[in-house]
Amino acid sequence: MQMQKQAGTARQAGAQPTAGDLALIHRYSRTELPAQDVYIFAATLCDNEIDRDGERFTIEALHTLATLFVGKTGIFDHSGKTGDQVMRVFETWVEESAAQRTADGKPYAALHAKVYILRGPENEALIRAIDGGIKKEISVSCAVQSVKCSVCGKPFAREGCTHRKGAVYDGAVCHAVLEHPTDAYEFSFVAIPAQPAAGVRKNKHPEVKIVPPTPTTHTPAASPQAKSECPTDALQRQLWMPLETEENLAFKMSGVESGRKAGI
Ligand SMILES: [Zn+2]
Numbered sequence: 001m002q003m004q005k006q007a008g009t010a011r012q013a014g015a016q017p018t019a020g021d022l023a024l025i026h027r028y029s030r031t032e033l034p035a036q037d038v039y040i041f042a043a044t045l046c047d048n049e050i051d052r053d054g055e056r057f058t059i060e061a062l063h064t065l066a067t068l069f070v071g072k073t074g075i076f077d078h079s080g081k082t083g084d085q086v087m088r089v090f091e092t093w094v095e096e097s098a099a100q101r102t103a104d105g106k107p108y109a110a111l112h113a114k115v116y117i118l119r120g121p122e123n124e125a126l127i128r129a130i131d132g133g134i135k136k137e138i139s140v141s142c143a144v145q146s147v148k149c150s151v152c153g154k155p156f157a158r159e160g161c162t163h164r165k166g167a168v169y170d171g172a173v174c175h176a177v178l179e180h181p182t183d184a185y186e187f188s189f190v191a192i193p194a195q196p197a198a199g200v201r202k203n204k205h206p207e208v209k210i211v212p213p214t215p216t217t218h219t220p221a222a223s224p225q226a227k228s229e230c231p232t233d234a235l236q237r238q239l240w241m242p243l244e245t246e247e248n249l250a251f252k253m254s255g256v257e258s259g260r261k262a263g264i
Helices: 020-023 059-069 124-131 224-230
Strands: 038-047 055-057 072-075 087-101 106-119 138-147 176-189 200-203 209-211 238-240 252-253
Touching: 020 038, 020 087, 020 106, 038 059, 038 138, 055 059, 059 087, 059 106, 059 138, 072 087, 106 138
Parallel strands: 055 176, 072 176
Antiparallel strands: 038 106, 038 200, 087 106, 087 209, 138 176, 138 252
């Protein structure tokens, strides 16, 4: 199975990096960058809400993705072009809210990230667009190992699963449960992500529980060509889930404010 999803938002804009931020950023830069040369923002990459694709991550999957997304690049519209590499994730965390519930009654959780951009003429237009709320929606691309049916627990649409997303069975809406992420590839600014909550954050440190990511023991990711085959409609969150082979992994792209899934 392969899938892509988009769902995220970038909200923090114009923040000066702290000494702690710079220490994390310097893990990726070849030289120590002065604070005035760095622009950072915080983004919600994805959450565990049932999204427009009729799918949701488990909280455990969000924690795994938090580990996998540290150090990953930011581009535009999942272009895959090095020329679009202008951002990099330098910190991630999962926020869990005991008070907020998902549509299916589970505690709400979201994966957030801090991202840095180099200030300079080449990026000032992007920074201005982020500050101005124009560049806001984010989509992430990742791989997951398991896509299960919420009704029968079998691999969705396989092994005898005939349930349909969005249909109601015994009072519960059927959806796909995304588990065991195996890799994270990039995040992108997109126009319409799949997960309404994903995107640029205005508040870098909301007063909610912050759970540091934990190391994952999952297996390595899918083949590179799997990602290149996936549709990259920048306007919506996408879930790409070819069903022909079980050994394929699932790619997911999530973005800032909304998204769509394109099943294959
Ligand atoms: Zn089923």
